[in-house]
Amino acid sequence: MLTAKQHELIRFIQTRLEATGISPSFEEMKEALDLKSKSGVHRLISALEERGFIRRLPNRARALEIVKLPEDAVTMPRSKAAPPVVANDRTAPATMTKAVAPEPANDVIDIPLHGRIAAGAPIEAIEGQSSLPVPAALLGPGEHFALEVSGDSMIEAGIFDGDFALIRRTDTARDGEIVVALVENEEATLKYLRRNGGSVTLDPANSSYSPQVYRSEQVQVQGKLAGLLRRYH
Template sequence: MLTRKQHELLRFIQTRLEESGISPSFEEMKEALDLKSKSGVHRLISALEERGFIRRLPNRARALEVLRQPEDSGTAPSRAAAANANEGTGLVPPSRSAPAPVPANDVIEIPLHGRIAAGVPIEALEGQSMLPVPAALLGSGEHYALEVSGDSMIEAGILDGDFALVKRTNHARDGEIIVALIRGEEATLKYLRRENGMVRLDPANAAYEPQIYGSDEVEVQGKLAGLLRRYN
């Protein structure tokens, strides 16, 4: 059996997820349950997690998912229940409604692979760090980040020091901004163009000339999915 506060918190989280797809903040949970501090919320969440009623989504900040409800709650479980419920467990049957949206306030950590040139190609560095990114900036698929070095893409709104959020792919259409690996050693961020069996990498700065390579010299490593910028 859940305590009254545990039951109230579980119902509050479930209601907020169904209404907006966004996990409530600890401050919102504290106010909703009339608790004096956030430490009380932490204790309630830990207890619910230990008993298998909720889980924290990995690599995401402030993201919770309801796995099941007490049998007498009358509230349908979230989309995770369908994947986690088994016969004979006593869980509430899974909802048949459409999956809840991914919480808009999710933060996902993606690999940060060093710096990439937005001017003359430089060596692509492999980093060990991770970059937290709002999930709303990313679509489906696998992503990584690169720090932009140079000014050749400024007319596309890509500035030195920005973080390019890249969807990993080996295919891209003409006109898309890609991460191009040149001769297996250097990487650059440019518009992709193909013409006469050659690959042309176009800058977005009139001060720079296009770079032209043989089709076997350039490998698409991903295409731009978004940008992060820090203001100091």
């Protein structure tokens, strides 16, 4: 069951696709739904994507496709000149596919920036009140936050001191994934996750550092690495 705002957004996207063949930008969606920020749009888009109502087309920041509509959604009348919206229709002619191909855009949204996280020995994760602008194309579905990396224990994974780690919030992860791990409810670190029976090993990606081994109950997964931002001075 969708919320009122989710209904409103999917109808707006549907109408714009039918009228122009191009999905609206995050800024246009924010204004149409009278939201305060683009991060609100991102949360709605992620919720619709997770529920299977829309799909993001790869390698395009502004490419959305409607897969299905809510049963109680009102289908807007289509202009005779506008191509229909096609979702997962393998029999659609090639010209129709071209008509709905969106143009790339550079939508940016703000996600919370929660201080610094260790890529070395664990340090306290400092909660901050600031935000970080991130290209929407770097973020998939779900809720995200950012942490500034401190240390060099993950350099062999391409993660350097001063990078911004983009984290998808979750409390589960598979072995071999890079996670934000909270140790003993006090310290947070960015490491590869590895489980072995009743213990958890947090592996660095730097041969100068040793793995950190804890009891399972000492470690809580707070999120998984979704991407990186690096600033060049």
